[in-house]
Amino acid sequence: xxxxxxxxxxxxxxxxxxxxxxxxxxxxxxxxxxxxxxxxxxxxxxxxxxxxxxxxxxxxxxxxxxxxxxxxxxxxxxxxxxxxxxxxxxxxxxxxxxxxxxxxxxxxxxxxxxxxxxxxxxxxxxxxxxxxxxxxxxxxxxxxxxxxxxxxxxxxxxxxxxxxxxxxxxxxxxxxxxxxxxxxxxxxxxxxxxxxxxxxxxxxxxxxxxxxxxxxxxxxxxxxxxxxxxxxxxxxxxxxxxxxxxxxxxxxxxxxxxxxxxxxxxxxxxxxxxxxxxxxxxxxxxxxxxxxxxxxxxxxxxxxxxxxxxxxxxxxxxxxxxxxxxxxxx
Amino acid sequence: xxxxxxxxxxxxxxxxxxxxxxxxxxxxxxxxxxxxxxxxxxxxxxxxxxxxxxxxxxxxxxxxxxxxxxxxxxxxxxxxxxxxxxxxxxxxxxxxxxxxxxxxxxxxxxxxxxxxxxxxxxxxxxxxxxxxxxxxxxxxxxxxxxxxxxxxxxxxxxxxxxxxxxxxxxxxxxxxxxxxxxxxxxxxxxxxxxxxxxxxxxxxxxxxxxxxxxxxxxxxxxxxxxxxxxxxxxxxxxxxxxxxxxxxxxxxxxxxxxxxxxxx
Numbered sequence: 001x002x003x004x005x006x007x008x009x010x011x012x013x014x015x016x017x018x019x020x021x022x023x024x025x026x027x028x029x030x031x032x033x034x035x036x037x038x039x040x041x042x043x044x045x046x047x048x049x050x051x052x053x054x055x056x057x058x059x060x061x062x063x064x065x066x067x068x069x070x071x072x073x074x075x076x077x078x079x080x081x082x083x084x085x086x087x088x089x090x091x092x093x094x095x096x097x098x099x100x101x102x103x104x105x106x107x108x109x110x111x112x113x114x115x116x117x118x119x120x121x122x123x124x125x126x127x128x129x130x131x132x133x134x135x136x137x138x139x140x141x142x143x144x145x146x147x148x149x150x151x152x153x154x155x156x157x158x159x160x161x162x163x164x165x166x167x168x169x170x171x172x173x174x175x176x177x178x179x180x181x182x183x184x185x186x187x188x189x190x191x192x193x194x195x196x197x198x199x200x201x202x203x204x205x206x207x208x209x210x211x212x213x214x215x216x217x218x219x220x221x222x223x224x225x226x227x228x229x230x231x232x233x234x235x236x237x238x239x240x241x242x243x244x245x246x247x248x249x250x251x252x253x254x255x256x257x258x259x260x261x262x263x264x265x266x267x268x269x270x271x272x273x274x275x276x277x278x279x280x281x282x283x284x285x286x287x288x289x290x291x292x293x294x295x296x297x298x299x300x301x302x303x304x305x306x307x308x309x310x311x312x313x314x315x316x317x318x319x320x321x322x323x324x325x326x327x328x329x330x
Numbered sequence: 331x332x333x334x335x336x337x338x339x340x341x342x343x344x345x346x347x348x349x350x351x352x353x354x355x356x357x358x359x360x361x362x363x364x365x366x367x368x369x370x371x372x373x374x375x376x377x378x379x380x381x382x383x384x385x386x387x388x389x390x391x392x393x394x395x396x397x398x399x400x401x402x403x404x405x406x407x408x409x410x411x412x413x414x415x416x417x418x419x420x421x422x423x424x425x426x427x428x429x430x431x432x433x434x435x436x437x438x439x440x441x442x443x444x445x446x447x448x449x450x451x452x453x454x455x456x457x458x459x460x461x462x463x464x465x466x467x468x469x470x471x472x473x474x475x476x477x478x479x480x481x482x483x484x485x486x487x488x489x490x491x492x493x494x495x496x497x498x499x500x501x502x503x504x505x506x507x508x509x510x511x512x513x514x515x516x517x518x519x520x521x522x523x524x525x526x527x528x529x530x531x532x533x534x535x536x537x538x539x540x541x542x543x544x545x546x547x548x549x550x551x552x553x554x555x556x557x558x559x560x561x562x563x564x565x566x567x568x569x570x571x572x573x574x575x576x577x578x579x580x581x582x583x584x585x586x587x588x589x590x591x592x593x594x
Contacts, residue, residue, distance in 0.1 A: 014590065069422075072426055073425075073426060074422055074425060074426060074589070075589070075590070076586075076587045076589075092425070092426070092586075094428035095428075097426055097427060097428040098428050100426075101426075102422075102423075102426055104419075104422070109423045111341060111345060113344075113345040113348055113349075114341055114344045114345055118340075118341055118344060119341070121337060121341070122337055122338060122341045123427075124337075125333060125334050125337035125338075126334060126427050126428060126429045127427070127428060128428075
């Protein structure tokens with residue numbers, strides 16, 4: 001098995017208590033509690049090769065974080081198998097833990113009351129990082145994330161964005177071969193998001209680490225991942241190229257037409273589904289196969305009334321949204 | 331592991347040194363209870379013509395001064411923090427490092443006790459002089475006290491973790507921890523020396539682990555036991571150390587399987 005991550009029929013069921021709203025139900029629940037088994041991950045399989053950066057997509061509650069927790073070793077799954085770097089993650093062998101990291105949003109890896117540089121020394125000792133490797137990793141992280149001004153301040157005095165950067169460094173000091181990133185840019189401003197994105201791409205290029213990341217920001221995914229895995233209700237919906245996601249999941253193309261002022265747009269419904277009309281700009285959805293022919297007809301039929309026309313794939317957000325809403329209603 | 335502990339201790343020292351007020355309050359916590367009971371028993375002894383069950387006011391003073399010292403060095407508050415760590419998801423990063431989360435607590439525990447001991451020892455010396463405490467300590471008492479205190483601290487620590495581990499199932503453990511503390515309060519020799527407890531309660535106290543945490547090292551230090559008795563008690567401590575350690579191993583393994591990493 002040459003894959004770094006190999007997952008077969010992974011399942012995780014949560015046993016949760018539930019009750020109706022209101023005081024009566026609260027009192028009844030004190031005496032007799034009702035439980036329900038909720039499948040968070042319902043049998044997913046995939047494998048990831050060394051050095052890949054894979055986006056793990058799905059709406060809230062799809063099972064993304066549960067999968068990451070199982071693969072990092074935090075959760076024992078209810079069924080199925082997984083191997084990461086050849087280890088069964090939930091056995092949490094030290095040899096495995098030294099080679100992987102799980103970075104979760106703004107969760108603290110660092111000691112609040114002391115400067116990050118001191119926390120880093122603690123991590124160096126815990127992970128048994130040799131001094132020269134530690135210096136190399138630290139220098140690289142300091143340069144990539146511009147950490148120099150932050151290292152000697154107590155962590156509690158850093159801003160959210162600064163702390164996130166330092167947390168990132170803390171999670172990657174031991175140069176893990178596999179990194180699970182759960183919403184790595186959540187809560188950050190746009191420029192900090194871009195910086196973290198560049199950092200992840202650069203880190204992957206330099207170290208060859210395998211990265212599986214979840215994000216609600218499609219910009220993260222588009223910037224970093226050639227391949228995406230889409231899950232919903234714990235079931236795998238798509239695993240493949242991000243570029244091919246649109247053609248697989250959205251059977252339409254988007255044609256944008258800009259008309260000369262005062263032109264009538266009503267006749268355009270004959271060419272496709274009108275999605276929006278903003279002054280002279282009309283957006284149509286047309287069947288994927290028919291897109292070239294419809295576009296040619298539009299150019300031909302509109303003649304002088306046409307200022308501009310564009311043909312393209314739907315925005316990735318729209319594709320994902322379509323996948324999830326279709327699944328939800330089916 | 332020694333190098334790891336050294337590094338963790340340095341970091342913990344840096345952290346603890348910033349919370350002097352908090353340390354002072356911990357110090358008061360270690361002192362207040364024993365002094366209240368010392369004052370009460372001194373009054374009772376005076377009312378009963380000078381002694382209760384063979385304990386004079388000076389004996390009580392010796393007992394409670396030693397007990398305050400033992401209480402201080404055996405206390406473990408990790409169960410309260412564990413609930414917070416589980417509920418806030420702070421346990422998760424620790425679980426994913428190649429070092430058992432227990433070690434962080436050990437280091438924290440050692441550091442706080444070390445710092446606060448600097449204030450405690452002179453304070454207890456003052457109490458001992460004020461209440462004219464009597465000690466019948468011989469050289470072997472001191473020699474046995476050190477391992478006995480370490481055993482007691484370890485038992486208390488492991489039991490605290492066993493109770494704390496309930497958080498894997500219930501998330502909230504404060505009620506269980508408080509109950510544990512109250513039972514310990516009754517049976518550990520804090521209300522009264524174990525020798526003064528009424529028959530059945532005394533028997534129960536020597537079966538349960540709590541007396542081996544507080545009462546036993548206290549009596550060993552103040553010279554309240556024969557050598558044979560002290561060695562027998564320490565045998566009991568070793569027994570409870572093994573039981574609590576094995577119990578923790580079992581319950582921890584079951585707990586982490588159950589762990590749902592909420593809030594993380």
